[in-house]
Amino acid sequence: MLCLLCSCGKKNVEVVRPAFSSDSAYVYIEKQMSFGPRVPNSAAHMQCAVWLIEQLRAFGAEVELQKGEMPDYKGSNQQIYNIIGHFSTPSTATRSRVLLGAHYDTRPWCDEEEEYSERFYNVPGANDGASGVGVLLEIARQLGRQIADSTFKTPVDIIFFDVEDSGSPRFYTGAEREDTWCLGSQLWATNYARTFTEATQNTVIQYRYGIVLDMVGAPDATFPREMYSTNYAANYQQQIWRAAQRLGYGALFSDQQSYPITDDHYYVNRIAGIPCVDVIHYDTRNATGFPWWWHTRQDNMDNISKATLQAVGEVVMSQL
Numbered sequence: 001m002l003c004l005l006c007s008c009g010k011k012n013v014e015v016v017r018p019a020f021s022s023d024s025a026y027v028y029i030e031k032q033m034s035f036g037p038r039v040p041n042s043a044a045h046m047q048c049a050v051w052l053i054e055q056l057r058a059f060g061a062e063v064e065l066q067k068g069e070m071p072d073y074k075g076s077n078q079q080i081y082n083i084i085g086h087f088s089t090p091s092t093a094t095r096s097r098v099l100l101g102a103h104y105d106t107r108p109w110c111d112e113e114e115e116y117s118e119r120f121y122n123v124p125g126a127n128d129g130a131s132g133v134g135v136l137l138e139i140a141r142q143l144g145r146q147i148a149d150s151t152f153k154t155p156v157d158i159i160f161f162d163v164e165d166s167g168s169p170r171f172y173t174g175a176e177r178e179d180t181w182c183l184g185s186q187l188w189a190t191n192y193a194r195t196f197t198e199a200t201q202n203t204v205i206q207y208r209y210g211i212v213l214d215m216v217g218a219p220d221a222t223f224p225r226e227m228y229s230t231n232y233a234a235n236y237q238q239q240i241w242r243a244a245q246r247l248g249y250g251a252l253f254s255d256q257q258s259y260p261i262t263d264d265h266y267y268v269n270r271i272a273g274i275p276c277v278d279v280i281h282y283d284t285r286n287a288t289g290f291p292w293w294w295h296t297r298q299d300n301m302d303n304i305s306k307a308t309l310q311a312v313g314e315v316v317m318s319q320l
């Protein structure tokens with residue numbers, strides 16, 4: 001390759017763009033939306049879970065379904081189905097792994113709607129749920145291709161967390177329970193930590209670090225540096241944001257620091273002790289800190305942009 005000197009005196013460095021198709025990620029989001037809202041205990045949720053398992057298997061993952069129960073905001077038992085796809089090859093099986101996560105459930109209530117009557121609809125969840133899963137499914141497809149053409153380097157576990165978004169609704173007047181969000185990742189992290197502690201040999205999976213994607217599809221998205229990620233996993237956050245800058249996505253992955261956000265990564269950090277970074281759409285223009293369509297009926301395909309999916313997909317792929 002010819003290296004040219006530009007007027008500022010810096011060498012033009014060719015950016016190597018990782019393989020990732022936002023067309024494909026977009027289709028995976030549409031497919032999830034076609035089931036209807038993926039509210040826990042609904043038929044749509046179960047149909048989506050079955051489809052996710054089939055997809056991961058088709059891309060060459062060894063799939064594990066982790067079932068369990070956790071108390072919901074009222075203290076009732078909530079069934080949880082976490083879906084885990086292990087990607088590795090015989091030559092990479094003993095290397096430490098990268099965890100990639102996104103929640104596949106959607107919120108049962110649009111409790112950020114202004115009209116009271118609108119608050120009892122399910123959130124459609126194109127961004128809040130389906131976007132992170134869509135990007136990870138396309139990454140899973142790319143990993144399958146890497147395995148097929150022997151370019152696969154980094155063993156990866158893709159985890160579709162369940163029941164992230166059923167935390168206490170705003171209209172609930174009962175006593176607030178702590179930790180009513182992210183039930184799937186709490187279950188996963190607790191069991192992972194226990195298995196890890198009980199293991200005597202290197203027989204248990206070792207994770208180097210993790211990345212969680214949440215609301216990663218909006219045309220006007222911004223991903224500031226989320227505070228828990230900075231506190232628990234500063235090096236990895238820096239590495240990911242630098243990669244984004246190199247790929248030309250510095251405006252999207254901004255250097256702005258956000259408040260700490262309780263998302264699945266928090267429990268992966270706090271309970272499992274695995275450094276984990278959240279890539280989440282945060283918008284300081286709104287009082288909630290989140291995008292205007294967040295937890296409303298407008299969280300639909302109109303607010304999904306292939307350009308944003310492409311950026312997020314390339315940045316994550318650059319880490320594998």
Ligand SMILES: [Zn+2]
Nearest residue numbers: 107128165295
């Ligand atoms: Zn949500």
